[in-house]
Amino acid sequence: DTAVSQTPKYLVTQMGNDKSIKCEQNLGHDTMYWYKQDSKKFLKIMFSYNNKELIINETVPNRFSPKSPDKAHLNLHINSLELGDSAVYFCASTLNRDPFYGYTFGSGTRLTVV
Amino acid sequence: DQQVKQNSPSLSVQEGRISILNCDYTNSMFDYFLWYKKYPAEGPTFLISISSIKDKNEDGRFTVFLNKSAKHLSLHIVPSQPGDSAVYFCAASESGYALNFGKGTSLLVTP
Numbered sequence: 013d014t015a016v017s018q019t020p021k022y023l024v025t026q027m028g029n030d031k032s033i034k035c036e037q038n039l040g041h042d043t044m045y046w047y048k049q050d051s052k053k054f055l056k057i058m059f060s061y062n063n064k065e066l067i068i069n070e071t072v073p074n075r076f077s078p079k080s081p082d083k084a085h086l087n088l089h090i091n092s093l094e095l096g097d098s099a100v101y102f103c104a105s106t107l108n109r110d111p112f113y114g115y116t117f118g119s120g121t122r123l124t125v126v
Numbered sequence: 127d128q129q130v131k132q133n134s135p136s137l138s139v140q141e142g143r144i145s146i147l148n149c150d151y152t153n154s155m156f157d158y159f160l161w162y163k164k165y166p167a168e169g170p171t172f173l174i175s176i177s178s179i180k181d182k183n184e185d186g187r188f189t190v191f192l193n194k195s196a197k198h199l200s201l202h203i204v205p206s207q208p209g210d211s212a213v214y215f216c217a218a219s220e221s222g223y224a225l226n227f228g229k230g231t232s233l234l235v236t237p
Contacts, residue, residue, distance in 0.1 A: 016169070045224060047227075052229065053213075053229055053230055054128075054227070054229050055170070055215065055227035055230075056227075057224040057225070057226070060224050068223070068224050102169055102170070104169075109222050109223075111158045111160065111175075111217075111219045111221075111224075111225055112158050112160075112175050112177060113172070113175070114160055114162070114172025114173075114175060115172065115225060116172070117162075117169030117170045117171070118169050119167070119168050119169045120167075120168075120169055
């Protein structure tokens with residue numbers, strides 16, 4: 013059983029399109045995150061939800077909109093895709109916003125904008 | 127601004143020897159420090175953590191050392207094995223906030 017699953021694993025799309033990435037966790041965690049790993053391999057926090065409430069919203073273009081329908085799901089919708097959005101997007105989860113026992117990450121979604 | 131820095135992009139070690147991966151941070155409010163391991167096409171996997179009240183934490187072949195005054199932590203792997211070859215990320219956070227990651231160090235353990 014996959015603990016944190018992301019779909020799709022690969023996404024190739026044209027500039028200007030709108031796309032969504034889905035994330036689901038079956039660990040009973042209450043906090044979920046979206047991270048972006050850019051071409052320089054730097055993992056940067058984008059958003060975090062705790063019990064469906066947005067708690068972290070870093071400086072991210074408002075073309076990116078997260079949605080958490082319930083504690084087990086966190087989706088990422090991106091409007092008007094740009095070349096610079098090409099990256100690997102990782103979803104992660106934890107319990108009680110506690111970092112000590114680590115976040116559990118999904119395997120990533122590689123987004124390529126052409 | 128990058129608050130967690132891993133200044134060595136790569137490290138090569140012989141099997142059986144010690145691997146030492148280093149990490150520096152700038153935010154004195156950080157109180158949790160973690161190491162993650164990442165294989166290609168997979169997500170990062172949690173390895174070991176340490177809180178700011180400790181200076182050492184051990185788990186099998188992996189030991190993390192924290193030097194708060196120097197704002198420095200390190201991961202020791204003894205003995206290194208070929209299966210340890212991966213990218214290692216250092217991460218840190220204040221309680222209740224998201225993890226900040228370094229850029230990673232690619233470790234290669236050669237037979």
